[in-house]
Each structure stands twice: as C-alpha cells, then as structure tokens.
Amino acid sequence: MRKNTVFVLGLFLALALVLPAYAVYGESPVVSDPLDQVNFAISGRRTVVWVDKRAGNWDIYQARIDINPPAIDDLQPIPGATVNNSWAPVSAEVVDKGVGVDQASVHVYLDGADITAGANINGGLVQ
Incomplete structure (x- = not known):
C-alpha cells in the first residue's frame, strides 16, 4: 500500500496542522504511522506542505503564521x-x-x- 509523502519547508515556530492519515514526512519531522495531526516547526510566517496522495495526485497545504501578538x-x-x-x-x-x-x-x-x-x-x- 502506498503511503502519502509530505514535504515540509521551514523550521522554528510550532504549528499543529491537520493532514490526511498515513503520511510520511521528509525533512522535519519523520512520521510514518497513521495520524490525524502532526506538530512541526516552521520559519517566518508561511509553510508549504506537498502531499502525494495514494491516487498519485498532489495536494498543497499552506499555513500563514501570525507571530506578532495583538x-x-x-x-x-x-x-x-x-x-x-x-x-x-x-x-x-x-x-x-x-x-x-x-x-x-x-x-x-x-x-x-x-x-x-x-x-x-x-x-x-x-x-
């Protein structure tokens, strides 16, 4: 069974991002078990995640982080x-x-x- 492959760009600020189950993360962090949520570090204000789904299609997730308090x-x-x-x-x-x-x-x-x-x-x- 083919698992999702996820590439993550960025390091530093913690972010909880909900992604599809059965994902393998490259760079940071490395996860291969089924999951509902993963925490990873990001830099600056934007992280881009590419997910290779089992059907061979790619999804792109973007997160913008507001690091300045009100x-x-x-x-x-x-x-x-x-x-x-x-x-x-x-x-x-x-x-x-x-x-x-x-x-x-x-x-x-x-x-x-x-x-x-x-x-x-x-x-x-x-x-």
Missing part, C-alpha cells in the same frame, strides 16, 4: 489616572494587523476585577 491602543482612561466622577467611560482598541483579534479571547479587567461579562467587544473596540 496590541492595546487608545486606552481610556489612561493607565494610572484617577477618575473623580461616579461614571466614566472605559474603552480601548485592540489591534492585530495579522490574523485579527479573536473577540472570544479578549478579557477586560478594571482594578483587578474581571468585568468582561459587562463589556461591549465589537471588532477591535472594547467598551
């Missing part, structure tokens, strides 16, 4: 500020020029207390 911008009130009224708007902009902001992963804290449940998170704007 940044918090335009935080209001500014850190360390004292607010003298009983109600003051709290807002920030979360910016990610790569894959974007996963809104479900944004958590909002005020004076150490988690106020995420009461926050309005829309796009990159947090209020």
Whole structure:
C-alpha cells in the first residue's frame, strides 16, 4: 500500500496542522504511522506542505503564521489616572494587523476585577 509523502519547508515556530492519515514526512519531522495531526516547526510566517496522495495526485497545504501578538491602543482612561466622577467611560482598541483579534479571547479587567461579562467587544473596540 502506498503511503502519502509530505514535504515540509521551514523550521522554528510550532504549528499543529491537520493532514490526511498515513503520511510520511521528509525533512522535519519523520512520521510514518497513521495520524490525524502532526506538530512541526516552521520559519517566518508561511509553510508549504506537498502531499502525494495514494491516487498519485498532489495536494498543497499552506499555513500563514501570525507571530506578532495583538496590541492595546487608545486606552481610556489612561493607565494610572484617577477618575473623580461616579461614571466614566472605559474603552480601548485592540489591534492585530495579522490574523485579527479573536473577540472570544479578549478579557477586560478594571482594578483587578474581571468585568468582561459587562463589556461591549465589537471588532477591535472594547467598551
């Protein structure tokens, strides 16, 4: 039985990529058992994987990796500020020029207390 052959370009950042079962990996890593997922290292922001399927056809998988974390911008009130009224708007902009902001992963804290449940998170704007 012919197994899939996969060629991987790249080294460094860890990536979990779901590939067809029965794959043999050249370069990095070497795997020949049936699998659902394999972890391998990549460099930069792109890895290309060629898979030789049992039918003799080739599939190409590409992964783009965002290695820069999101940044918090335009935080209001500014850190360390004292607010003298009983109600003051709290807002920030979360910016990610790569894959974007996963809104479900944004958590909002005020004076150490988690106020995420009461926050309005829309796009990159947090209020």
